[in-house]
């Protein structure tokens with residue numbers, strides 16, 4: 001199959017090249033994003049391969065179909081950037097990598113928490129400058145705290161196991177119960193109870209209409225004073241302005257995020273020489289108790305290898321049978 005890759009980074013090329021010898025695909029790498037205007041560059045390619053911030057809306061899909069593309073392969077788990085209804089209508093398949101090292105995201109979530117709680121980013125800079133003062137670095141024991149996990153699927157389950165190892169009480173909210181999580185002694189509760197009783201809240205549910213701004217002003221009002229909020233799922237789950245206000249008032253004591261609702265204008269590019277025009281993001285950067293990473297929770301070599309292999313296998317399966325076990329439908 002001829003595949004046009006979009007938003008390609010050097011690490012994509014490295015891992016896809018390493019995996020491609022086991023498959024018979026021809027790959028064209030493009031370093032820019034897919035959007036309606038770029039769809040014609042996939043002309044003659046039966047497949048396109050995209051990442052989280054490519055714009056796969058109706059206009060893009062129409063352009064792809066007219067150029068002969070039959071399948072969109074997401075090299076990620078989330079699919080909120082694809083208009084699935086339009087894809088179905090236009091007869092273009094959408095496949096994804098449903099699971100790739102959930103440990104990568106779960107471990108990064110814990111990494112954010114520990115770095116944030118103990119202000120490791122501040123102490124790193126202080127020590128390098130010969131400043132050994134501990135003022136402002138006081139943290140808390142994670143052991144014994146109540147952790148609220150929103151979404152206990154593949155990643156949420158691993159997060160639950162890690163927090164269980166820390167000796168935390170686990171409260172969970174999901175539309176379905178995960179028996180492995182229950183077996184840890186975790187308790188499934190109503191969303192409002194999770195908000196009210198948790199010292200740490202961590203988000204692992206997908207972004208959908210039902211979960212857009214799940215954490216808004218009214219949800220924050222129900223949380224404990226000084227709560228720690230972690231989001232390694234999708235930025236749109238959180239109303240960022242409401243979070244900024246809660247950080248200012250002290251209601252939210254710590255914020256650790258790997259995703260941001262306007263990240264498609266910022267992340268995955270070196271913006272260091274440009275003026276920051278996103279005032280909300282700029283405000284977030286001013287808080288000493290906010291730690292932001294640029295959508296890197298998935299970024300381990302184990303995950304990149306699995307992503308490359310599963311994506312290429314998805315396309316081989318689609319080529320051979322016209323369908324794929326990892327298809328996503330509206």
Ligand code: NAI
Pocket residue numbers: 077078098099102105150151152153154155156173174175176204205206207210211232233234258259295296297298299
């Ligand atoms: P999953 O599909 O295995 O689990 C999602 C869970 O959310 C399921 O148990 C589902 O029942 C639950 N859920 C659905 N609707 C819900 C609702 N309204 N309220 C509460 N829970 C609900 O997905 P997985 O693999 O665990 O991934 C979770 C999310 O993590 C993905 O949707 C993706 O957005 C994000 N992600 C982020 C990455 C990063 O690098 N930061 C990398 C990979 C995934």
